[in-house]
Amino acid sequence: MERHVSMEEISDGKLYGLGDMVRADCGGCEGCSTCCKGMGQSVVLDPLDFHRLCLGLKAEPKQVMAAAVDLHVEKGIIFLSLKMSGPEESCLFLNEEGRCRIHPFRPGFCRMFPLGRFYEEGGGFRYFLQVHECPKEPKAKVKVKKWIDTPNVKEYEAFVNRWHDFLKKLERALQEKNDPAWAKRANLRLLEEFYLKPYTQGEFYREFGERCKIT
Numbered sequence: 736m737e738r739h740v741s742m743e744e745i746s747d748g749k750l751y752g753l754g755d756m757v758r759a760d761c762g763g764c765e766g767c768s769t770c771c772k773g774m775g776q777s778v779v780l781d782p783l784d785f786h787r788l789c790l791g792l793k794a795e796p797k798q799v800m801a802a803a804v805d806l807h808v809e810k811g812i813i814f815l816s817l818k819m820s821g822p823e824e825s826c827l828f829l830n831e832e833g834r835c836r837i838h839p840f841r842p843g844f845c846r847m848f849p850l851g852r853f854y855e856e857g858g859g860f861r862y863f864l865q866v867h868e869c870p871k872e873p874k875a876k877v878k879v880k881k882w883i884d885t886p887n888v889k890e891y892e893a894f895v896n897r898w899h900d901f902l903k904k905l906e907r908a909l910q911e912k913n914d915p916a917w918a919k920r921a922n923l924r925l926l927e928e929f930y931l932k933p934y935t936q937g938e939f940y941r942e943f944g945e946r947c948k949i950t
C-alpha cells in the first residue's frame with residue numbers, strides 16, 4: 736500500500752540496501768505487540784504472503800481468504816490484508832501472550848517492520864526506517880538482510896519489484912479504460928490468478944513469473 740507523506744516526516748532521511756546496517760532491531764519485541772494491533776488494512780498480503788499463509792496453515796486458499804483476510808479497493812485495485820478484530824483491533828494471529836502465532840510464515844510487512852519500502856523513480860526499491868512507528872527503545876543496529884529474514888532474498892526482491900510493476904500497470908490500465916465492468920473482471924482475474932489458484936510448493940517464483948506473462 737502506498738503512502739503519500741514526506742520522507743523527512745517519517746524516516747531518518749536515509750535509504751538502505753540489503754547489506755546496510757540499520758537501527759531497527761527491537762530485541763525480539765519483548766512485552767510489545769503495538770504493530771500487531773490497530774493496523775487497519777495496512778498489513779497487505781502479496782501473492783507470496785498469501786501462498787506462505789496457506790502452506791503454513793495447511794489450508795486451501797479459499798478457506799484462508801474467508802477466515803483471515805479482509806479485502807479493500809485502492810485506486811480501483813483490490814488488495815488483501817490481514818484481518819484485525821476485537822476491542823483492540825488485534826491481528827487474528829496475535830496470541831494471548833502478545834506473540835505472533837505464525838512467526839515462521841508471517842507476511843513480508845511484519846518481517847520488515849519498522850522498515851518500509853521506498854520505490855524509486857527509475858524502478859526498484861530500497862528500505863527506509865519508519866522512526867515513529869515502533870516505540871521500543873533503544874534499538875540495536877542490524878543488517879537489513881538479516882532483519883527481513885527471508886530466504887533467497889534476491890529472488891524475493893525481484894518478485895516484490897515485479898508485483899509492484901504489475902500493480903502499477905494495472906492502475907494505468909484502469910485509468911485508461913475507465914470502465915467499471917472491465918475493472919471488475921480485472922480484479923476478479925487478479926484474485927483468481929495470483930491468490931486463489933494454488934502454487935506448487937517450492938515453485939512459487941517460477942509460477943508467479945508465468946502468471947505475470949499471461950495476465
Ligand code: SF4
Pocket residue numbers: 761763764765767768769770771848849868869870871
Ligand atoms: S512495535 Fe516494535 S517492538 Fe513492538 S511488536 Fe512491533 S516491531 Fe516489535
Ligand code: SF4
Pocket residue numbers: 770771772778817826827828829830834835836837838841842845
Ligand atoms: S502476522 Fe504476526 S507479526 Fe504480523 S501483525 Fe499478525 S501477529 Fe503481528
